[in-house]
Structure formats: structure tokens, C-alpha cells
Amino acid sequence: MSKLSVNHLLGIRYLTPEDINLIFETADHFKEVINRPIKKVPSLRDITIANLFFENSTRTKLSFEIAEKRLSADIINFSSSNSSVTKGETLIDTVNNILSMKVDMVVMRHPNPGAADFLSKHVDAKIVNAGDGAHEHPTQALLDAFSIREKYGDLKGKNVVIVGDILHSRVALSNIFCLKKLGANVKVCGPLTLMPKHINSLGVEVITDLKEALNWCDVAMMLRIQLERQDMKFFPSLREYSMLYGLDKSLLDSLDKEITIMHPGPINRGVEITSDVADSKQSIILNQVENGVAIRMAVLYLLAGKQN
Amino acid sequence: MKQTDRIILDSIQFDLTIKRLAHQLIENHNNFSNTIIIGLQPRGTFLAERVVAELKAIDSSCNVQLGALDVTFHRDDYRRQGNPLVPNKTEMNFDIEEKNVILVDDVLFTGRTIRAGLDAMLAFGRPKKVELLVLINRRYERHLPIQANYIGKNVHTIVSERAKVTWAATDGEDKVILYTPEENE
Numbered sequence: 270m271s272k273l274s275v276n277h278l279l280g281i282r283y284l285t286p287e288d289i290n291l292i293f294e295t296a297d298h299f300k301e302v303i304n305r306p307i308k309k310v311p312s313l314r315d316i317t318i319a320n321l322f323f324e325n326s327t328r329t330k331l332s333f334e335i336a337e338k339r340l341s342a343d344i345i346n347f348s349s350s351n352s353s354v355t356k357g358e359t360l361i362d363t364v365n366n367i368l369s370m371k372v373d374m375v376v377m378r379h380p381n382p383g384a385a386d387f388l389s390k391h392v393d394a395k396i397v398n399a400g401d402g403a404h405e406h407p408t409q410a411l412l413d414a415f416s417i418r419e420k421y422g423d424l425k426g427k428n429v430v431i432v433g434d435i436l437h438s439r440v441a442l443s444n445i446f447c448l449k450k451l452g453a454n455v456k457v458c459g460p461l462t463l464m465p466k467h468i469n470s471l472g473v474e475v476i477t478d479l480k481e482a483l484n485w486c487d488v489a490m491m492l493r494i495q496l497e498r499q500d501m502k503f504f505p506s507l508r509e510y511s512m513l514y515g516l517d518k519s520l521l522d523s524l525d526k527e528i529t530i531m532h533p534g535p536i537n538r539g540v541e542i543t544s545d546v547a548d549s550k551q552s553i554i555l556n557q558v559e560n561g562v563a564i565r566m567a568v569l570y571l572l573a574g575k576q577n
Numbered sequence: 578m579k580q581t582d583r584i585i586l587d588s589i590q591f592d593l594t595i596k597r598l599a600h601q602l603i604e605n606h607n608n609f610s611n612t613i614i615i616g617l618q619p620r621g622t623f624l625a626e627r628v629v630a631e632l633k634a635i636d637s638s639c640n641v642q643l644g645a646l647d648v649t650f651h652r653d654d655y656r657r658q659g660n661p662l663v664p665n666k667t668e669m670n671f672d673i674e675e676k677n678v679i680l681v682d683d684v685l686f687t688g689r690t691i692r693a694g695l696d697a698m699l700a701f702g703r704p705k706k707v708e709l710l711v712l713i714n715r716r717y718e719r720h721l722p723i724q725a726n727y728i729g730k731n732v733h734t735i736v737s738e739r740a741k742v743t744w745a746a747t748d749g750e751d752k753v754i755l756y757t758p759e760e761n762e
Contacts, residue, residue, distance in 0.1 A: 272660040298664040302650065306672070307700035310650035570650075574661030 272575050277389045277396040278568055280405035281446040289450060293415055295567035296560070303339060303562055313342040316573050319367050321377040322399070323349040323384075328534050328558065329399050329409070333376050336565035342573075345372070360384065364392050374573065377401075395572045403437050403498060409533050410443035412564040414451055416557045417488055420529060425452035430482045432458045432514060433492030433541055436465050437499065440533045441492060445471050458482035459514055462503040479514050480523070488529045491516055491542045507540055517543040521551070529553055585713075585732055586753040588745070594729040595624075598710060599631035601727050602679065609641035611705075612677045617694045618647040618665035621682035623744045624712055628681065644669040646680075648693035667697075674702035679727075683742040685711040688723035713740050713753055 273288050281289075302310055318337050322330055330346075337344045347367065364375065374395045377385055382404035389396040400406040417424055429448050435441045435457045448455050449472060457468060458476045468475060476482040483489055494510065504510050516530070530542070530552040538544050547554060586594060606612045609632070616625025622645045632639045649655075649664040680694055691709060698704070712729035718736055730753070732740065738757050745751045 271663045295661075295664065298647070298649075298666070301667055305669075305700050306702065309700075311696070312650045312655055315656065571661050574656055574658075576656075576659050 273571050276572070276575065277385070277398075278407050278572060279385045279389060279396065279398050281407045281410050281443045281450070282405065284407075284447075284450070286450045289411065289414070289447065292411055292564065292567045292571065293418060295571060296415055296563040299339075299566040299570070300560070300563040303559075303566075309339050309341060311341045312570055313337070313340040313573055316340075316373045317343045317345070317371060318374045318376060318569070319345050319347060319372045320399075321347045321364070321367070321375060321379075323377070323379045324400070326378055326399070328561070329378065329406075332558070332561040333397075333399060333408075333565050336562050336569060339562070340566055340569060342374075342569070345370075360388065361391050364388060364394075368392055368394055374569065397568060397572065400439055403439050403442075405443045405446075406439040406533075407443050407447075408561070408565055408568060409440050410447035411568070412557055412561040413440075413444055413490065413531060413533065414447045414453075415564055416531065416553055416560050417453075417529070418451075419556070419560065420553060421487070424448060427453045427488065428456070428486045429453050429488045429490065430456045430458050430476070430486040431490045431492065432479065432482065432516070434463045434494045434503075435459055435468065435492070436463045436503075437495040438492050440490075444490065445473055449473075456482060456485065460504050460510070479516070480520065483516075483520070483524055483528060484526075486528055488531060489516070490531045490533070492533070493535060493537050493541060511540050515539075515541055515543065516546050518545045518549070521546055521549070527551060531557060533557070582754050582756040584752055584754050585740070586730060588751040591751040591753065594712065595627055595631055598712075598727050598729055599628055599635060602628070602632065602710070603635065605708075606641075606677065606679075608636075609639055611675075612679065613642045613644060613671065613673055613704075614679045614681060615644040615646050615669070615694075615698065617680060617682045617690060618645055618649075618667070620684075620742060621680075623746070624683050624710075624742075625681040627744075628710070642671055644671065646694060646697055648690060648697045651693040651696040653689060653693065669701050672702050673698065673704045675705045676702075678704040678707045679710055680707060681710045683711065684713045684715060684740050685709070685723070685725050685728075686715045686718060686740075688719050688721035691723050692721050712742055715740055 274285055275283050376397045376399050378399040379401050382402035384401045385396050385398035398407055431441050445455055455473045456476055457473050464475055532554050614625050616622035629643050645668045647665040647667045649662045708726040710727040711725045714725055714728045714731045715734050738755055740755055742753050
């Protein structure tokens with residue numbers, strides 16, 4: 270198989286396991302490219318990509334930008350804080366205006382869940398979802414699974430626990446879809462107030478004891494507490510959260526086996542993870558960032574090359 | 578094989594041709610201390626491996642470096658085909674700065690793959706000199722001003738014909754056939 274089953278990357282939910290493996294195989298080649306002395310290939314030199322960020326981002330925005338540049342695409346950047354969105358323009362109007370400037374692909378982050386799906390139905394460009402509210406963040410899940418695959422060779426049968434603010438996390442949802450499609454076992458861990466109501470219907474089990482969860486898993490994904498999305502108090506204090514669900518060196522050393530630590534960033538050091546754990550040799554946090562560029566290159570390459 | 582297919586190199590001629598190409602390389606490159614051989618993926622790498630094996634059979638002290646280069650990301654027909662082009666593995670574990678490079682491919686036809694290969698190669702440094710070795714040179718249908726320095730066999734073909742190189746290691750037999758593909762091929 271050489272093409273994706275989808276025309277846009279809106280969420281992991283819409284991908285088949287074959288799609289995910291095709292993205293991984295393509296990303297393997299791009300990882301080789303970005304480690305060359307000259308890290309650039311001309312594949313997308315006739316493509317223009319608009320990066321629309323209606324919500325703050327450092328890693329994802331830079332990662333997409335560098336992936337686009339490594340593929341020789343022309344890019345334009347847009348962030349909502351200094352645009353006409355603040356003057357009351359609608360999303361479709363904003364995007365259609367940008368597309369009138371002959372843009373082929375749109376990478377969009379938006380605070381509203383479903384924004385990317387909505388856009389794909391109304392405008393004539395390939396859409397890549399770079400995070401829509403608490404819904405999905407497909408490229409993050411792909412790069413996480415790619416990093417696990419790189420470390421263990423295969424995801425089938427691997428035990429992965431996602432720890433933290435599952436309720437507000439698009440990374441958690443995309444990762445649950447992605448890991449399950451690839452045959453991994455997934456559990457989530459955190460205070461029950463931060464668990465979505467119907468989490469069991471996704472086929473994942475909730476554990477409330479962090480040590481039990483860590484002893485079960487091969488890989489632990491630590492998530493940030495998303496205070497900016499929390500409209501009420503879900504736990505008494507960050508200090509209490511950190512004592513019950515923060516990962517520190519003594520807890521890590523007390524486990525029966527050596528597990529792999531991941532974090533999608535941004536890290537709140539001292540809250541969900543301590544510095545000595547984040548910087549330890551069990552952590553593959555910076556590998557995740559490197560793999561993010563290769564994964565995004567693969568996604569852009571495969572979508573751009575597919576004729577509708 | 579269909580009736581219209583023609584064998585243009587059988588396994589004996591094939592072997593002799595590779596031996597001749599290896600000797601020609603030795604004439605120009607002495608002990609290969611500053612030479613790198615790069616096979617273009619996917620099928621040029623088979624030829625490059627065979628040529629290097631032959632060089633070592635002739636002179637066991639020859640330790641020429643061998644690389645495999647994928648040109649997919651440098652091709653000019655990306656997005657002109659229905660589907661994304663599938664890449665192959667690139668293995669270039671050396672620097673080509675100031676080296677003599679011999680690019681190797683099985684069939685030279687329009688010259689577009691070689692053009693992409695030259696572009697892809699430059700990502701690994703600025704070579705001193707680049708030469709091209711091909712097993713089959715199809716004349717009369719070049720789209721670009723590219724010629725080979727070492728040629729296994731020149732063939733005169735019409736555009737609708739295809740030259741196919743098969744290898745003992747992967748296809749069962751060393752031979753080159755010329756055939757006319759069906760409409761949907």
C-alpha cells in the first residue's frame with residue numbers, strides 16, 4: 270500500500286492501522302533525511318502551506334514549520350492573537366481568504382473540538398489537525414507511538430499507561446486510539462475527577478494508584494495538568510496532586526523493572542514529573558521531539574502526494 | 578515470457594558484461610582509495626553490489642566504499658502521479674566531499690532518475706568528480722543531456738518498449754529482456 274485512506278489528517282480515529290504503519294515507514298526515511306549534512310529535500314517545492322494557530326503552541330508550531338521547510342514547501346504563518354479574528358471574522362471567512370492566496374494545505378490548531386473536521390467539509394484544501402480543543406492531536410499520538418516503536422520494535426502487547434489530566438487532554442485521546450489500533454494495552458491513571466465519564470467505552474481501564482500503574486506498564490506517558498482548560502477545581506491543590514501522581518526518582522527506583530518515560534510537553538517540572546526523572550536515561554522526551562519532525566514530514570508528504 | 582519479448586543479454590553475456598565494466602573501472606580508478614560507488618535505489622543497488630563483488634574478485638585488496646541512494650524525494654514527477662511515490666532506504670555512511678563518485682543504475686532511458694540522483698547525492702557533500710555506470714543504455718529517448726561513462730550494452734528501442742533487468746539473487750536468473758507492456762501496465 271502506498272497511499273493513505275484519508276484526504277485530511279483530522280484525527281487518529283479515522284486512520285486504519287495500515288495508514289499508521291505507512292506513516293511510520295515513510296517517517297523512517299525522513300528521519301534519515303533530517304540526519305544528513307543537508308537536511309532538505311525538494312519534494313513539496315510546489316506546495317504552499319498555511320499554519321493557522323488559533324491557540325498557543327511552541328513545539329507543535331516549530332515542529333510543523335521545520336518539517337515544511339525540510340520538504341521545501343512555501344509557508345505562511347498566522348496566529349489569532351494579532352489577526353482579524355479579533356475583529357469578528359468567522360473561521361470559514363478567515364480560511365477562505367487565506368486560500369484565495371493559492372494555499373494547498375492548512376495546518377490548524379484551534380481551541381474548539383471539531384474545528385478541523387468542520388473546516389475540511391467547507392474549504393478546498395488538505396487539512397492537518399494540529400490539535401482541536403480537548404478532542405484530538407493526531408501528529409502527537411503518531412510521534413509518541415513512533416518513539417515507542419523505535420525503542421521496542423513493535424507496539425503489539427506493550428503496556429502503556431497515560432498518567433494525569435485525561436479529561437482535558439487531546440493527547441490522551443489520540444494516543445488511546447493510536448496505541449489500541451497498533452495492538453498495545455492501554456490504561457489511564459489519575460484522580461477520578463480528571464477521568465472522562467465514558468472512558469471505559471474506549472476499552473481502557475482506570476487505575477487510581479500510580480505505583481500499581483507503573484509496575485504494570487512498559488511505558489509511562491506523563492501529562493501536564495491543563496489548568497487553562499479547567500473551569501472548576503478538580504483536586505484540592507497542585508501540591509497534593511504532585512504528591513499522589515507526580516513521578517519522582519525514588520518512586521521510579523522502587524519499581525520492579527525499568528520503564529520508559531514519555532511526556533508530550535510542555536513539562537511542569539516538579540508537578541507531574543521531577544527534573545531528575547525528566548532528564549534521566551529512561552526518559553525519551555527529546556527523542557519524541559526529534560521524531561515529531563520526521564512524522565510531520567511523512568504526514569505532509571503522503572497527504573500532498575495523494576490526488577483526490 | 579511472451580513471444581514478442583527479446584533477450585538482449587543472457588546470463589553468460591550478463592556475467593561477461595559485468596566483468597568488462599569492472600575492468601574498465603579499474604583502468605580509471607586504480608586502487609579505489611578515493612572512489613565511492615553509489616547504487617541508485619531500488620534496482621541500481623543490485624548492479625552496484627555485483628560490480629563491487631567483481632572488483633573484489635579481481636583484486637582482493639580493493640576496499641571501495643559502497644552506498645545506496647534513494648532518489649524518491651528528489652524526483653520531478655511527484656504529484657504528477659496519482660499516488661505518493663514510495664521511498665526506499667538510503668545508506669550513505671560516509672562523506673563524499675572531494676571524492677570520485679560513480680553513480681550506478683541498471684537502465685539509462687530518459688535521464689530523469691539520474692538527474693534526481695545527482696541532486697540527492699549533493700546532500701552528502703561536493704564530490705570531486707561524478708561518473709555514471711549503467712548496464713543498459715537505451716538510446717534515442719533522452720529527455721535531459723545526460724550520458725553514461727561506462728555502458729554495459731547500448732540498445733535501440735522504441736518508446737513503448739521496456740527494458741527489464743532481472744537478477745539471479747532476487748529473480749532467479751541474470752538476464753536483460755526487452756518487452757512491450759500491456760495497456761494497463
